[in-house]
Amino acid sequence: MITPDYYYIIVGGGLAGLQLALEIRKDVFFKGKKIAIIDPSLKSENDKTWCFWEEGSGKWDELIQKEWQQGLFIAESVKKEMDFAPYSYKMLRSIDFYQYAKGELNKDPDTYFIQDEISKIDEVTRTALGKKDSYTATHFFDSRPPHSYKDDSGSAKIYQHFKGIYIETQEAQFDPDRFTMMDYRGKYKNSTCFTYVLPVSPKNALIEFTFFTPFLTEEKVYDEQLEKYIREVLKIDNYSITESETGIIPMTDYPFHQHNSKYVTKIGTAGGWVKASSGYSFKSTERKVDKLLSNIKSGKKPAQGLFSKRFQRYDAIFLDVLEKRNDLGESLFTKFYTKNSIQNIFKFLDEETTFSEDIKIMQSMFHPQFLKSFFNKL
Incomplete structure (x- = not known):
């Protein structure tokens, strides 16, 4: 041989x-x-820029550009301040x-x-x-x-697509100790979209406009939404763009x-x-x-046991909801972030919650579309 x-x-x-x-x-x-x-x-x-949360120190800490212990969730009539302890939210x-x-x-x-x-x-x-x-x-x-995977009719498909820009302002505009996880004040045609603000200093931040949608869009849409958010929401008129990034992440x-x-x-x-x-x-x-x-x-197949079937089912149902009713995104995420502690949210997304904890989280987000999607994914 x-x-x-x-x-x-x-x-x-x-x-x-x-x-x-x-x-x-x-x-x-x-x-x-x-x-x-x-x-x-x-x-x-x-x-690209990766963000993640973890408790205490981690193996990548020497590479971290910035980390936060506090964050914001903002929707039409809601502003929730979140203290992440014992977690930190890290940017690499x-x-x-x-x-x-x-x-x-x-x-x-x-x-x-x-x-x-x-x-x-x-x-x-x-x-x-x-x-x-x-x-x-x-x-x-x-x-x-x-x-x-793109042509498979049996799977739900949502694309997380975005453009982020690093901006520098002439005067101090940002609180570097607190970032914005989701801000839904930037709207686009009844779709699930939000802005993400990661301040690395009082004058520098990564601002990203993100869609969770079944469709993609043109780059000019991101540019228009970013400029509108910076000028109308953040009230910043004078800034320069030092770097940009775009991406498409399949959520399926x-x-x-x-x-x-x-x-x-x-x-x-x-x-x-x-x-x-x-x-x-x-x-x-x-x-x-x-x-x-x-x-x-251990002599097993490399991919054996990599996934939790329970959490795969949750993900499938949620994606089906967003695929069928993409206009529900803001209300669902608002319930998710305002009716649960951020610590339990992180545990749930890390697939570390118990079944009883899962039930509480799912009840907090309930909408009739979940029942339709549940049966659709049986």
Whole structure:
């Protein structure tokens, strides 16, 4: 038998691929096993910002740009101040993560970065076919989303799509100790949309206009909504844009796990690792990587037991509600944030609540559409 080029090939050097590679290299179980990370991009720019919550200190604290212990939820007639203790809400720029990960991984002689675009993985020959070359391995971790999920009629699909701009003001305009998690004062055609304000200093903030909708839109819509929010809501007339970012995150109950096989494990968005009802991915990825490597070391299938069927069902129902009645988003999130403590919300989104706690949260958000979506998802 011909010896493969690598023991593992990770297709995609984004969040999931780099977190996975870092944990493989830290674990003596994988010592001496060659891995390749193949991506068409050099990941040399700040293409996104990740935010997440956690209790106390965490493994990424040295990379954190800013963290907050207080936040705001704002809707038409509601303004709720939230104290996160014992949690902190943390902000991490992707470029800082990319540079750290590449710096650590480049120290290891058995880790290789390859700039190429993989078009296909042939499981018979265990070969990843790229535009520049082909590469063999014993197993592939693949972050490329399957094309079929977009056309699957049986799954709910909501897109979290957004544009964020870093702005700098001439005078102090922001409270750097408190961020705005959701502000629904910016409206757009009976859809679920909100603005997110992350102040990093009195004169600097990331302001992001975000949709949770079944449809996508043109970039000019984000620009118009951002300018309107900054001038009419924040009352800021003089500012400069120092950086911008855009993104589309699929929020869906599509069964990504069906694309796992003996030699290929889907990871990241392609593996369903993004929390379907919220779009949060950073800490979810961390947990999934830990479980995946534990499975491998125990002789199990890599993706075994990565998901809670109970929480997958909750997510599916909620997404179906937003898909069928996208105009309900503001009222549902208002109930969610005003009738529950932020600590219980974080526990629920981290899938750490008990069934009785889940019932209380779901009762707090009740609308008849939930019953219709419940039966639709049976």
